[in-house]
Amino acid sequence: MNKFCLITNRNKDADLELTNEIVKYMTLHQKDCVCVDRKENCGYTSNSSSGNKGQTFSEEIEEDVDCIIVLGGDGTIIQAADSVCGLGIPILGINLGTLGFLAEIEKQQIWTALDSLFEDNYSIEERIMLHGSLIEGENVESLGIVLNDIVISRSNFSRIINISIYVNGELADSYRGDGVIVSTPTGSTGYSLSSGGPVVKPDADILVITPICPHTLGARSIIVSSGDSVRIQINENKQPNEEGAVAVLDGRPAGELKAGSSIHITKAHEKTRMVKINHVEFFEVLRKKIGQGGEKG
Template identity: 35%
Template sequence: MKSKFRHVALFGKYHAVVSGAALESSRRVLDDVAQFISRIGAEVVLEAGTAEHLGLNLYPTLKMAEIGQQCDLGVVIGGDGTMLGIGRQVAQYGLPLIGINQGRLGFITDIPMGQFEQTLQPMLVGQFEEEQRSMLHAKVWRDKHCVFDTFAMNDVVVNRGATSGMVELRIEVDGRFVATQRADGLIVATPTGSTAYSLSAGGPLMHPTLGGWVIAPIAPHTLSNRPIVLPDTSHISIEIVSGRDASANFDMQSLASLLLGDQITVEQSIHKVRFLHPQGWNYFDTLRKKMHWNEGGI
């Protein structure tokens, strides 16, 4: 059977790859996947950064915007961090993504590397499950001017300085005062991000189809400050009241240094990330496997 997708872009994990055996292994994996997709009848291109850093020149290359405009599928080979980075960039184009796991956890890159051929083939001919994941749109405001503007698939995290004590944060939701919290920081997480840092801070697991965010304090001074789930239509504002050298992280991949009086606003992005999963995939199977829950059944 011929591929349902005509123009497939490959994205690789290369930021942590320097040289030697790791570099050669990454090259070989991408080439194997590219050849497999080509045999099914799709045209394959490599994302330009992937091709440059891995030294691959066997396939045409496109930049991210060109991929979004010209391709009808993206295949990401790496871990969840790689998928987060690609997902944020291509969401505006509506490009669906398939993840082949070359990392550790694999919550959103769910095809095992050793099984990519038997799993990918039926997906390429149209046998897959599709879901859409929401994103956060975050801004940093200073003296009423926006000084930082970005998106996050997992979370927005406000942290205290590395050498200072707690940070004091004033939190508002939809213009209404919620609380002033003293803590090591605060996490605003999507359902996708509920299995990341928020989980370590005591936040709940959220099914990815839920329309909500979770706000979770990090090591709060007052133990009654607990995680809270809000509608994803909420507009969240976090103001730095006190604390030196505070910062904000967005999916732990971009960073903004904060000053007293700065405000971080978080709301729902107009874009969603499209994921394709193997037919029969469900979220609970992923949780059970990745979190090592008891798999016994009746």
């Protein structure tokens, strides 16, 4: 790899001290480096090529960039993945946050990791993504592409929502509750996990549908093929004005829903390409970062 783009979370590297050190190291090794969200380049507000709304990473990232290096936490990595997925450029995450489950590299490993990139000593892991559309009557609006999850939840002023879940047009479940999460395997260790959903290996080709605080004992997570079509419909409640809901794509509010509105979710054509250097197994990372199980006996 010879040309890199750095995306820095300014809350994690406020003075750009680490960012500048990486730039100097790349320059020393005669590598090209472009920075996003630095003071001299921070005027980026355009939408990404993937069509996602409200993203802050620029379309001006050149297509011949070999690797995007993200300095921040999981949120920054997810936002970068959603924003640049249309470019197909592999992403390496450097953890400057707390958990950093998606980040391949910890801060103390940066220089060794950069040397591995310079020497082409790495592999690429592809992660599936989701595409969501808002359906209201005859109108269909694309909401964008996400790496983690699409969440339909009650709005601030609604007490509860009544939803129906359809898979390939067939009714799978209906219940009243706080909402539902449709996640990729990557997103299974996020909101879905905290809502009682299963942990899924990131290379699995499935989707996870997890209810949020359902008012029934029978509602549980549903596993479907990534090729399946999922539709979440908002139904009328017994009391008026109680069906207000919102759609949230990877933490980004994407639209208000009312009775009769639906969110259509399918696997996106695009994929997130993650750089792997350490080759640490998934369950080892899971144990260390989320506390699954104890130490090896």
